[in-house]
Amino acid sequence: MSVSKSSLQRRKNLLQKIVFNVFRFAAFINGLALFIIIYFMIAKGWKAITWTFLTQPPVDSMTKGGILPCIVGTLCLSIGAILIAMPIGVASAIYLNEYARPGPLIRMIRLGINNLAGIPSIVFGLFGLAFFVVWLKMGVSIIAGALTLGAMTLPVVIGSTEEALRAVPDTYREASLGLGATKWQTIYRIVLPTALPGILTGTILGISRAAGETAPIMFTAAVFFTPSLPLSIFDEVMALPYHIYVLATAGTEIEATRHLQYGTSLVLIFLVLGMNLIAIIYRSRLRKRMQ
């Protein structure tokens, strides 16, 4: 009896250990993937990163010089996309989560949002070309690209905003209404400030994802080469992801510019990480102020 019991115990403990290590390995893979990507980018691209690279336009058919127009272009597109996606997305999420009563209309809107999230980015690119660039006559421009990226980011913003709104305890809403606040006062003064850290995090993550997209901007905003920096939102720009794509597939010297491709990738990664970092710092400061 006691012997069989202890062998059962051993088997249980062994199983426990195996399962635990499988899970640990799965979690470890995440870190490993990020590490490998960043390692490769740094190993192959760090030589390209110079002051000239960051502050000059490309020269000699983009085989030398820098990528300043691409950095500026991607920043413009990202900020533009935030300015477009955030107000519309947050307003939609407030409507869906705070005002709308469940019904067929709301179900259809939600279905629409979910499907919007599933549309491939190249389709967004073609849509942007047809709608913003051609039909609305915006031309290939920052505004057309930002609108396209914004539309693509909307479902992410709506999703994370709704989640952040749902995380606000109902007792806050009740307490506010109980004091004679209107629904809008409750949303504006209590619900939104409480949800803001979550909203910002989701939005920035969505935008930084979009900042790295090539397909949506290749027909709407980005050009092969322009040495000048944009002066208005109706100017066309160079952009980091598209520049990488161009150098790696259509450049005159694909092999010779490998280090530039990796260097540009490295800049893109750090730009995105930088945006995420700003979001994280801002969020933790907001949280601290509330605690």
Next chain:
Amino acid sequence: MDKSVKIEVKHLNFYYGNFRALEDISLDCYANEVLSLIGPSGCGKSTFLRCLNRMNDLISISRVEGNILLGGLDIYDPSVDVVMLRSRIGMVFQKPNPFPKTIFENVAYGLRVNGIKDKGIIENRVEESLKLAAIWDEVKDRMHESALGLSGGQQQRLCIARALAVEPEILLMDEPCSALDPIATQKIEELIHQLKKSLTIIIVTHNMQQAARVSDITAFFYIGKLIELGKTDTIFTRPNLKQTQDYITGRFG
């Protein structure tokens, strides 16, 4: 002494969808008295409380029949502005729920949303309310710290101060001490004694002793019905009905 009726409930029925949560409730509540609502969980006492400031309006499938008169005004009349109504009836909830703001801003909130902008008035009223809620001495040096740093009992008294700041005529309390320790509970009960000088209080409680200690009138609810209503002394010493007797002596509930 003449007592004036503050709230008159006439044949109130309340439905969640097809489920009748309150059946034909009629009762009067007098000014400057404390009415306690007792009864087992799910008997409808909280639902009843939430009918009084129309907090149940938030539930889309709910429906109300009958009348609730607040000083003669039918609060479910279509012409009644529910936002105005709620500023006349304060509410304190089961779990302390201060906003994630400073102590000062928590109390000032009700004033701000009701359009008071004058800094002096707000500061005065905040101080007055905190004194009324017997928490001023504990928070006066940390007014601009987050309310979430207070203890549970302090948070609940802050919530009471927040409700008092809008100068309501009636204070609804939904099991205000159920999340608090005995000492914090005692402070809230003392507070209720003080507050009833200036307003009318309706309190839901699961604690029989609390009902006996703080209230003048007690209403016993059971499965959506008002079973017995009477002076608290009478209810707790010689109730009319056996059901009431069984509940308050702990034979069921």
